[in-house]
Amino acid sequence: MSIADSSGPLDRPARPDPLAIRLTRVAAGLASRGAPGLSSWFLERLFTTPRRYSVPVRERDWMAGARTYHLELAGNMRIPLYRWGSGPTVLLIHGMSGRGSQMAILAAPLVAAGFSVVAFDAPGHGAAPGSRFSLPEYAQVIMQVAGHLGPLAGAVAHSVGAAAATVALGQGAEISRLVYFAPPEDMADQLFRLAGFLGFSTRVAGRTQHRLETRLGVPMEALRGRDIARRLTNPLLVFHDHGDGIVPFRDGATLARYWPGARLIATEGLGHARILRDPEALDRTVRFLSGRPTGQDTGCAQDVAA
Structure with a gap:
């Protein structure tokens, strides 16, 4: 149960578009109220899906x-x-x-x-x-x-x-x-921080935690x-x-x-x-x-x- 390290490549930290963030938060807030089950499914996917980035030249040199x-x-x-x-x-x-x-x-x-x-x-x-x-x-x-x-x-x-x-x-x-x-x-705190950043409700974050714990068979507290x-x-x-x-x-x-x-x-x-x-x-x-x-x-x- 791990949050994606959203810094992106080491030499090019991600610079989110402020307007895109605001729109995402508005959409997530509306979805949290109208479709909490679907929202928790989507948040779980975000929380457990790593992103792949291109390898910069310096890393190729290190290898x-x-x-x-x-x-x-x-x-x-x-x-x-x-x-x-x-x-x-x-x-x-x-x-x-x-x-x-x-x-x-x-x-x-x-x-x-x-x-x-x-x-x-x-x-x-x-x-x-x-x-x-x-x-x-x-x-x-x-x-x-x-x-x-x-x-x-x-x-x-x-x-x-x-x-x-x-x-x-x-x-x-x-x-x-x-x-x-x-x-x-x-890691539960990481999940709730991600949810808050994206605009999902605390209720959706809690449902997401339950989904993860049920699917993986491990309570976050044990981690x-x-x-x-x-x-x-x-x-x-x-x-x-x-x-x-x-x-x-x-x-x-x-x-x-x-x-x-x-x-x-x-x-x-x-x-x-x-x-x-x-x-x-x-x-x-x-x-x-x-x-x-x-x-x-x-x-x-x-x-x-x-």
């Missing part, structure tokens, strides 16, 4: 040298995996409407640090087949990828990918150290990051920007507060997507996964007590 192969998941679906280097394995986990190449900026520095790095396209993303996706399904994909690769030395996850990694850890995925960028902690985090001991470093307009900063702060020993680093001016390209954050990520000190703040990031 240079990757060895590509495919993994067959349960249900006869094959997804592409991309590997660089040799050594202990670090898994890169993209967000909703993302792709493996978005995370590949980390491949070269992690390989230089002695790791093997693996990225992948989840179903419905990048070069993988499929059209709809949800948080519980993503967690199962991570479980299968992690099982295929063996115990992981680490993982770096963005947005909904981080939420899915937390669920997978709660189900037994073996990952030694983790770095999260902009992790959602409460709360803070409740899973209480039981985890894996070292975790969280980066989250105060101005993130997709996943509120409070989500990352809450997750870090409930995750024993987690460290939260707040950033300013990097938003939801550009944070993945920040040189200081990337350097700290490599240091953290290597078990080395992450250094002092230099103005980009500020440690926040969890």
